[in-house]
Amino acid sequence: MTLDDPTVLADARAALRGATRIVFFTGAGMSADSGIPTFRDALTGLWERFDPALLASIDGFEADPALVWGWYEWRRQKVMQAQPNAGHRAIAAFAVQAKPRAVAVVTQNVDDLHERAGTSDAAEVVHLHGSILALRCFVCATPAGDALINAVPDEPEGGRRLTPPRCTACGGPMRPGVVWFGESLPPAAFDRATKLAQSADAFVVVGTSGVVEPAASLVRHARRHGATVIVIDPNESASTRDAHCWIAGSAAHALPLLLCD
Numbered sequence: 001m002t003l004d005d006p007t008v009l010a011d012a013r014a015a016l017r018g019a020t021r022i023v024f025f026t027g028a029g030m031s032a033d034s035g036i037p038t039f040r041d042a043l044t045g046l047w048e049r050f051d052p053a054l055l056a057s058i059d060g061f062e063a064d065p066a067l068v069w070g071w072y073e074w075r076r077q078k079v080m081q082a083q084p085n086a087g088h089r090a091i092a093a094f095a096v097q098a099k100p101r102a103v104a105v106v107t108q109n110v111d112d113l114h115e116r117a118g119t120s121d122a123a124e125v126v127h128l129h130g131s132i133l134a135l136r137c138f139v140c141a142t143p144a145g146d147a148l149i150n151a152v153p154d155e156p157e158g159g160r161r162l163t164p165p166r167c168t169a170c171g172g173p174m175r176p177g178v179v180w181f182g183e184s185l186p187p188a189a190f191d192r193a194t195k196l197a198q199s200a201d202a203f204v205v206v207g208t209s210g211v212v213e214p215a216a217s218l219v220r221h222a223r224r225h226g227a228t229v230i231v232i233d234p235n236e237s238a239s240t241r242d243a244h245c246w247i248a249g250s251a252a253h254a255l256p257l258l259l260c261d
């Protein structure tokens with residue numbers, strides 16, 4: 001089961017060699033090696049330290065927009081300062097080298113590290129939970145320009161209360177372009193991800209605990225439709241239980257071993 005077990009890696013590499021449609025399904029663990037915290041890891045996970053009901057819901061935003069805006073501003077800074085890690089770069093290189101085979105990335109992450117690694121130049125990247133960099137009006141959904149994304153130096157851990165900027169169209173408060181608890185996923189993204197999962201021969205799951213639906217259902221969907229499911233995660237999770245092959249390592253370490261010749 002571990003990276004020290006050469007048969008696991010050899011089996012996973014063989015499954016990838018034989019596949020013509022390969023999907024990478026990524027979660028917060030994908031970006032952990034870039035310094036962006038996960039949600040549910042013990043001690044370091046965001047939901048261990050912050051309350052999702054206050055910070056990631058419509059009710060929370062209505063109750064205290066400045067608290068929510070400040071927290072997302074802090075997280076945006078972290079994303080903008082982070083760099084793609086060796087795992088992101090391995091997927092990007094694989095997408096080029098695998099052509100004409102079809103490679104796609106379906107991510108739950110709201111950062112842009114797959115894009116900055118170059119993956120979107122060679123493969124489709126589907127964001128299921130939106131983007132922390134794409135702001136829109138809470139009231140009328142008008143998107144905001146990049147001008148609203150300003151670097152706030154020396155943000156304290158967890159951010160500070162900041163009044164959200166106002167929408168130029170209707171004057172409503174701006175909100176982050178992420179999916180909050182209780183909200184539906186963007187339908188086009190979820191439809192596309194479902195089709196990709198359905199037609200995949202290899203479905204490589206990286207760094208997701210597999211507890212947030214409906215995203216997590218894609219792993220079971222891919223498996224039911226015949227994909228070999230390979231999971232990269234240092235810890236056992238709901239995702240590892242659905243795996244044909246579990247590589248117990250970090251994204252930055254295991255992906256280059258799996259994907260590079």
Ligand code: OAD
Nearest residue numbers: 027028029032038039040108129179207208209235250251
């Ligand atoms: P979680 O925090 O729930 O799970 C992260 C997974 O990554 C765990 O299984 C960890 O063991 C694993 N992990 C930690 N470090 C890793 C590393 N270096 N390499 C590989 N894996 C590592 O994050 P998600 O499953 O992505 O929703 O969470 C799903 C959703 O819950 C998120 O998209 C977010 C959150 O609420 C929204 O923002 C809508």
